[in-house]
Amino acid sequence: LLPDQLVLLLExxxxxxxxxxxxxxxLQRTYHLHEQxxxxxxxxxxxxxxxxYTSAYEQVERFLQEDQAMGVYLYGELMVxxxxxxxxxxxxxxxxAKGQMDRSSAEVVAEMLF
Structure with a gap:
């Protein structure tokens, strides 16, 4: 599937x-989701x-490290x-990651976490 199709499927x-x-x-094996x-x-x-899905938590960790701008929402999901x-x-x-995040994102995440 193309990336847009995978996004739709996952949504x-x-x-x-x-x-x-x-x-x-x-899903993980078929679509190699961690490589998309x-x-x-x-x-x-x-x-x-x-x-x-605890055995895939390392993929969440990787995402939060590599895609900080998109990860703000995900931090909220982890804390809910x-x-x-x-x-x-x-x-x-x-x-x-906080040292690499832009200031406003870091402040938003910090409020969610603490």
Whole structure:
């Protein structure tokens, strides 16, 4: 699929209440989502967070390190739930990335995290 088609597919899947682990694994293998452009990887990271796909958290971490401008929303998603592991991931990523982020983004993320 083309990147725009993958974005559309992932956006549709984000509307689903639950996705099983095998479904997420198949998506990842079939479309090599961690190798796609930032728009696709952003939606993929949203799915990872929404469905607590813990074995793919390193992909969220990579996204937050490499695509800081697009990651602000993702920090919010990590903090919304009561999942301590996701919140810890968000804080760790922010500590690593805040020096490279533009000031306004860093301030917004800091407010979400602390």
């Amino acid at each position: 549709r899947l984000l509307e689903e209440k639950t996705l099983t682990l095998p479904t997420l694994q198949t 452009d930032a728009e696709v990887r952003h939606r993929w990271c949203e799915l990872i967070v929404k469905h607590k 739930g009561e999942d301590a592991r996701q919140q810890q991931l968000a804080r760790r990523c922010f500590e690593l």
